[in-house]
Amino acid sequence: MSSSANTPIKPAAKTTGLHKGEIRPGVAKVDPIVTIDGVSRRFGGLLAVDVEHLEIPRGAITALIGPNGAGKTTLFNLLTGFDKPDTGSWSFSGKSLAGIPAFKVAQMGQVRTFQLTKALSLLTVLENMKLGAKDQRGEKLLYSLFPFLWKPKEAEIEAKAMELLKRFKLDAKKDDFAASLSGGQRKLLEMARALMTDPVLVMLDEPMAGVNPALTQSLLEHVLGLKTQGMTVLFVEHDMHMVRHIADWVVVMAEGKVVAEGPPDQVMKNTAVIDAYLGSHQDTDLGTITGRITLPKGKK
């Protein structure tokens, strides 16, 4: 069924040497961009997130994986200021983020997307994009009343937006309401919009879910492209083939805890991971059970 099964996946250049010392959950990184210490979040009786120590390496692509309900989205919310942890401290580029509201976190260059896509339905695709732009004085109330103060910048922003839209193959749709886009196109739009903010760290919550397999390949390239442009990527994904293909580092969560981390090949072999994902079906291939892409067994 899937086209990507036929196209051989190009091996991506992996970034290595990210960690210091023996690989185990919570291992220190050479150059961490995000550091999490003792962060926990409880919903009623459920301890949704309980991370003792975690560092996300700078300039690399890190995948956050784990079964449904493992607490990945909750951790995203905590890191980006959309939710407050009950305990713990966490920092971004060395600055503590405790008590910093979500919009300031985003301004610092840590930008996220949402698992349930948030396209701004009644804005056009282009307006969606422009909304992501930084440093538009016209967004200030007093400046907004004097078009000559913000028109020049607006043209700049529009050019940048069009460039990104072209990359994401949405340029033909620029004047359509976002509401008219398909689910996959909205995912793309949300990602493109996040990139309008010139982020330092891009956090993607299941960027591939619902995206047409024909598009996954180009999306993967976009994500890899972010790394070449010097950004750090942290993404949540259930598709193990994608994880294996583009991630430089993988963090595995289960029941709120980090149960394993390491380079993709090593992590996939880790028994704790296989336990967390498969329970008793230990003989099944991880990629086939969790990924949308089913590769014929022999082809690996």
Add this chain to the structure above:
Amino acid sequence: MTPSRSQTGSKHWIQIGLLTTVLTLIFGGLFSTSALADEAGQDQPYKVVGNVKNEGLPLEGVRIVVSGGGYTEETVTDADGKWLIGVPEKAAYSVSLDQTTLPAGIAVIEEGGAEQSVEIGPSGSVTKNFFIGEGERIVVSITDQLIARIIYGLNFGLMLGLAAVGLSLVFGTTGLSNFAHAEMVTFGAVAAFFLGGILSMPIWIAIPVAVVISGLLGWGLDAGLWRPLRRRGLGLVQLMIVSIGLSLAGRYVFQFFVGGGTNQLPGFDSPKIKLFGATSLSVIDIASMVLSLVVIIGFAWWLMNTQTGKATRAISDNADLAAASGIDVDRVIRTVWIVAAGLAGLSGVLWAYFRPGIKWDMGAQILLLIFAAVTLGGLGTAFGALLGSLVVGVLVEVSSLVIPSDLKYVGALVVLIVILLVRPQGILGRKERIG
């Protein structure tokens, strides 16, 4: 009355200050009685008048308050001991004399004390002269007053609760913030008035029949309006505004039929029985409390134990899941509308006795208190709504000990805003998830 504008500026500054203080924080004891003329509300059609004398000598500067049906006006007696207060309706009012403004050593010495009820006669006015003589002023201790207020508040709260649980159920199952709930409250009272007052049914038959008719109204509204709109897929905000339109249309339909004035249900003036301390309740009050309690307990039993009750809670919890697990959502919602409308109708009848009187906008008068109760409890949780109602009821009554009685609803509304500040999901509600 034309307020005098010649006073010194400083007093105005103080009062402006007060106004802003009250906006943010209701605080008792700050209120000084402003100097008022001996006549108040002359542009109202009906009058309550009187003459305060002690052994034939007029008493000047005695404060008189007339209130009823949501209206309050006050004045002080002139040099001849005379006072006049205009009132908007031909209805029953309570007249009270502030004994702290009487000279020392004298007091109101008639049965019932310094607070008496009067009814406007055919002439459009009524005279109330207090019997004053030497005697110990019966000073009611603050605890007695507090207890009395709490009991009145519970009575009021139970009545609100009947309406609030219905509103909350509808919200829980359909997501609709139904502004027309106020008109379902009024409907019960109007129905009881038509049956008991105009068709002269005995009131103990008229009330149950009115409640049944109210339930039918709920059925009709769901079948004729809300279900088709749900089918059309209207958004929640749209539905809410439809309910506002319905509320406007409904209240003016009532006005069309019963007019702009107040009418009384039979037995509204049943005498008050002194219970203990400062607490006195009429038979109707007691019956009302017992009835609300019984109905609410019955309702709670229904919600917890019957098939439909459980289904209702399941839908409030997660409508999609409930539908997927084989619950007939439309049928349950139909039942919820019937129950909610019936409870609202009953609460309307009780509200008509509490005010007292039925009026075209009587439901709208307490709509915000009902919303406050539901919100306090956490939108969509029936027991939260009940708890919220009791809190609101007691708060309204108790707050009138420290703030002017025409501001007593303000306290409840301020608390509503403050609670939302601290706990946006209400007392018993849950937070929503992000992302």
Add this chain to the structure above:
Amino acid sequence: MDWLAILNNTAQGILSPATMAFALAALGLAMHFGFAGLLNFGIAGFMAIGAYGYAISILTFGFEWWQGVMVSLVASVVFSLILGIPTLRLRGDYLAIVTIAAAEILRLLFLTTAFDDITGSADGLSGYHNSFRGANPFPEADYGFGPWTYNSVELWVLVIGLITLAICAGVLLLLMKSPWGRVIKGIREDEDAVRALGKNVFAYKMQALIIGGIFGSLGGIVYALPSSINPGVYVTSLTFFVWTALLLGGAATIFGPVLGAVIFWVLQAFLSNVLPQLVSSGVLPFITSIQASTIRFILVGVGLMLLVIYRPQGILGDKKELTFVK
């Protein structure tokens, strides 16, 4: 039936202070609801602030009329802040309930006898016109023609009302065409998404609340300019009437609220004239003329329902740009 008088009175509804007051308030709601998605059901409170702020500063403090206007605007900003700080973080329907409650609190404070010296309690306020009328540049004469004939005072009120309306509509137009407006519309669609892009959503919502509130209180002032202030006006029904006007014209448009206000008042004027006459001329039997004048309010309610069900985007709105999708 005196059709001439009916048509005459109806025609006056097109250009009256009440129409302009409604148009201003509806513009404020368009800012709040149509563009920013804030369910403000307290617009009557903003109008009351405008009217009372204006009259109280003149009567109690002896201010000039334009100083009174400034006081009103400042008061409405303060009210927006008091209202917004606790409520703008809340979900939409909570906001609706809290704003309606806040407007009621305000009305009760204006109505209570505790502040009678300042607010006139149930009697309201009057006699604050000297300063405004003293500034009237039009000499004593009759102006206009046909149903639109005004004396110099009425003309002065109308001119000021129209200028205010034009300025407010212009400001709103500029705002909504700017990047600021884009952020505001984004917030209406999904505030978390906008927050994730680094915009201070709370500040934007507060700005929108304040601007719409200023429009509303200007509406209140215009409403109070011709004669007097009656606390019975600023009830929740007023809020609902303004909402009706807004939705009639189109919530997410700029000229829609103005058009909606005009249609609302023209219809009100028409019905309030025609219904009693229908009764007295025997066309509507069995009802009294008081009942007949109640009918027009029933029709407002029914009209609001039909509008929201069948044409939620209003007359000028674009079907695709529905503001109600949730």
